[in-house]
Amino acid sequence: MIELRGRGIVPGVVEAPALVTREPISGFGGIDVATGTVIEPRHELFGVCFTGQVLVFPGAKGSSGWSGFFQSTRLMGTAPAAMVFDVLTTKAVLGAIVTRVPTVVQALPRPLETIRTGDLVRVDGESGVVTILQSASSST
Amino acid sequence: MRLTDDEKRMRDGAEGEAVAAAMDLLVRYGDALGAERLVETRNVAGTMTQPSPAKAKLVEEGGWAKAYAVINLDCDRDIEIPRMKVPTCQLQHGFAGDASGLTHYADSAIRLQDDAESYFSDRGVNILATCTPYQVGNLPVRGEHCAWMESSAVVYCNSVLGARTNCEGASSTGAAALTGKIPYWGNHLPENRHATHLVRADVTVDGFQEWGMLGYFVGELVQEARPAVVGKLGQPDLADLKHFGAATATSGGVELYHLPGITPEAPTLEAAFGGARIAEPVSYGARERAAVYDALNSRGTSRDVDFVLLGCPHASLDQVAQLAALLEGRRLHADTELWVMMPRALSSVAFHNGYTRTITAAGGRVLTDSCPAMSRAAPPGTRVFATDSAKQAHYLPAILGIEAWFGTLEECVDAALTGRWGGGLR
Numbered sequence: 147m148i149e150l151r152g153r154g155i156v157p158g159v160v161e162a163p164a165l166v167t168r169e170p171i172s173g174f175g176g177i178d179v180a181t182g183t184v185i186e187p188r189h190e191l192f193g194v195c196f197t198g199q200v201l202v203f204p205g206a207k208g209s210s211g212w213s214g215f216f217q218s219t220r221l222m223g224t225a226p227a228a229m230v231f232d233v234l235t236t237k238a239v240l241g242a243i244v245t246r247v248p249t250v251v252q253a254l255p256r257p258l259e260t261i262r263t264g265d266l267v268r269v270d271g272e273s274g275v276v277t278i279l280q281s282a283s284s285s286t
Numbered sequence: 287m288r289l290t291d292d293e294k295r296m297r298d299g300a301e302g303e304a305v306a307a308a309m310d311l312l313v314r315y316g317d318a319l320g321a322e323r324l325v326e327t328r329n330v331a332g333t334m335t336q337p338s339p340a341k342a343k344l345v346e347e348g349g350w351a352k353a354y355a356v357i358n359l360d361c362d363r364d365i366e367i368p369r370m371k372v373p374t375c376q377l378q379h380g381f382a383g384d385a386s387g388l389t390h391y392a393d394s395a396i397r398l399q400d401d402a403e404s405y406f407s408d409r410g411v412n413i414l415a416t417c418t419p420y421q422v423g424n425l426p427v428r429g430e431h432c433a434w435m436e437s438s439a440v441v442y443c444n445s446v447l448g449a450r451t452n453c454e455g456a457s458s459t460g461a462a463a464l465t466g467k468i469p470y471w472g473n474h475l476p477e478n479r480h481a482t483h484l485v486r487a488d489v490t491v492d493g494f495q496e497w498g499m500l501g502y503f504v505g506e507l508v509q510e511a512r513p514a515v516v517g518k519l520g521q522p523d524l525a526d527l528k529h530f531g532a533a534t535a536t537s538g539g540v541e542l543y544h545l546p547g548i549t550p551e552a553p554t555l556e557a558a559f560g561g562a563r564i565a566e567p568v569s570y571g572a573r574e575r576a577a578v579y580d581a582l583n584s585r586g587t588s589r590d591v592d593f594v595l596l597g598c599p600h601a602s603l604d605q606v607a608q609l610a611a612l613l614e615g616r617r618l619h620a621d622t623e624l625w626v627m628m629p630r631a632l633s634s635v636a637f638h639n640g641y642t643r644t645i646t647a648a649g650g651r652v653l654t655d656s657c658p659a660m661s662r663a664a665p666p667g668t669r670v671f672a673t674d675s676a677k678q679a680h681y682l683p684a685i686l687g688i689e690a691w692f693g694t695l696e697e698c699v700d701a702a703l704t705g706r707w708g709g710g711l712r
Binding site: 174187218 | 357584
């Protein structure tokens with residue numbers, strides 16, 4: 147079990163598989179809210195659905211519609227289960243608040259180097275602790 | 287976050303439930319950012335009128351009050367929405383009546399938006415209906431604290447005007463409009479406004495297309511950081527900087543840049559860096575310029591162009607005048623549509639100046655309020671479009687699943703007249 151400690155900015159606790167990307171995510175033109183899928187053609191997660199997963203990403207990019215697009219995933223039932231990101235911007239912070247999923251920012255050791263896609267993680271948005279409960283390679 | 291007595295009273299309901307909900311959101315948001323306090327603003331630019339499936343459902347359930355509560359205040363309670371406390375404008379939104387029947391865009395959405403315009407203008411929202419409020423009367427002054435959203439407007443506000451705003455969202459602007467407050471964080475703090483990166487243009491950057499390509503390069507390079515740009519820069523005009531900033535905010539998340547000697551907070555390169563050590567320059571040369579051009583044209587295969595889109599961000603009067611001059615006495619190809627998007631207020635001037643008549647006579651259309659990216663609709667059957675906007679070339683292939691060509695205004699007009707893309711990097 148590996149623990150990452152950061153700052154919780156949206157309370158709540160959730161356990162779900164991680165979806166990790168090293169590329170920032172765009173809201174407007176970057177995700178389809180109806181399906182919870184990344185749609186930016188040149189993105190490494192192009193075509194991948196984040197619904198119900200812990201989205202581990204560097205931060206937000208692109209239009210200020212970011213928060214509204216992620217808020218819409220909540221309203222449409224396609225939201226990620228939690229968010230973990232490093233770069234603190236108004237877009238990503240407001241987006242996490244209105245998506246209302248447990249969110250931890252600026253955790254150490256660094257999430258992008260520690261968490262892998264498929265790892266089962268627990269995100270505690272109150273204490274700011276992200277725990278890798280089971281790594282992807284050891285699961286079947 | 288420290289609240290003033292006045293802010294505590296608002297939070298506790300002294301000014302009604304909507305203001306209390308707005309203050310609650312601002313406190314959650316400010317705390318999450320790590321802000322120490324709020325700052326007063328009398329200039330809010332947000333979005334509330336544009337239809338979306340989620341909003342239409344909320345309006346059906348509880349009218350526009352419910353839609354504003356949920357989307358613009360992140361509040362699930364049933365509350366009344368009072369008059370906006372400070373000057374607030376609506377940015378771009380969905381297509382209006384002038385686009386009715388031109389696209390697969392539901393008339394019900396146009397009616398829903400009309401209804402929203404009445405509701406929110408009754409509450410003091412100025413329906414400027416443009417991504418470029420600075421072109422039509424909302425022109426903050428240097429140092430003014432604003433709460434703006436729309437990435438291209440934010441970067442213009444900070445960089446060109448020297449006013450101060452973060453890249454806000456629908457909820458934070460919705461809350462700012464009812465309270466006159468926004469977290470004092472990020473770009474509001476003077477010490478956060480200095481350059482972090484330096485880009486040196488080693489090729490000449492002059493004219494609309496070149497400024498857009500440089501912006502796209504800079505945004506991808508610095509992401510959320512603050513670039514200063516020097517080198518072989520021509521004198522930009524409003525449209526050039528509008529395009530440059532929009533491109534930096536599209537490929538990256540730039541909210542503030544400095545052009546030493548041009549933009550107001552950077553009389554010199556040293557001033558741009560606020561006295562700190564000047565960063566090592568990254569060169570924007572012929573190779574980088576070609577790579578940007580290729581990236582923006584990587585979504586084009588067929589040269590048969592069925593749609594030409596101009597005006598992103600919304601066209602200035604000069605841009606529309608240039609377009610009218612190029613279309614004077616000509617006629618678009620039978621299978622090609624041309625739209626130029628501009629602010630509603632400027633379209634009135636374009637009409638009186640005869641530009642609209644010239645463009646319409648050629649078969650083009652002057653449209654307002656929105657754009658194909660915002661409204662997710664282009665002329666029916668569009669497969670390949672051409673644009674002079676780096677932002678639209680970036681976004682539309684993802685949003686509409688169509689191919690894109692990026693070039694100059696002249697190349698785009700040529701494509702509209704011939705139905706063929708003949709552009710190339712020169």
